[in-house]
Structures are given as C-alpha cells and as structure tokens.
Amino acid sequence: MRTRILLAAAMSLAAGCAANVPNAMTAQRSADGTYYCWENKLADDGARLVCNWNADPRAACDERIASYIERSAIKSAPQHVRRCGNGQGLTVVTTR
DSSP, X not given: OHHHHHXXXXXXXXXXXXXXXXXXXXXXXXXXXXXXXXXXXXXXXXXXXXXXXXXXXXXXXXXXXXXXXXXXXXXXEEEEEEEOTTSOEEEEEEEO
C-alpha cells in the first residue's frame, strides 16, 4: 500500500514538472499601451507572445507570473529597453 502511495505521488510530481509554461499563464493583457517583460522569458506561442508582462517597467523587473499578448494586438516588435537591477534584460512592446 505504501509503495502505491509513493508511486502515485511521484507520478503526480512528474506530471506537474512536465507542464507546458504557456498553460501556467494568466489572463491576456488587452489594454492599449506599452508592456515590459524579461527578455529571457519571452516566448513565441504562435498567435501569442507569452512573458511576464507588466505595464510598469519597475514592476516588470519583479513580475514572475506569465501572461500573454495576442500578436494581432501588437503595434511594434519586442525591443530591448534596459537592464533591471536584478540583471534581467527588459524588453518592450506597444499594443494598439
């Protein structure tokens, strides 16, 4: 019985580790404006750009939760802006 419980726990843990990052994202960023995120977190998910987007550059340096922006809503391609205090490169996009 104990072996089955340990096996079930290990399988559950393995399934969680294999989760795809875009599945962990929050709601879409839809308001018009400018959004910032870490360059190394930026992922192309077909019709979406997934990253730790935030409208405030300082807050984006600390943001950890992934969200997405629809490609059709993007006015300008992602561009390097600056480095955060934690060493992460910050990128910016402008939305319609």
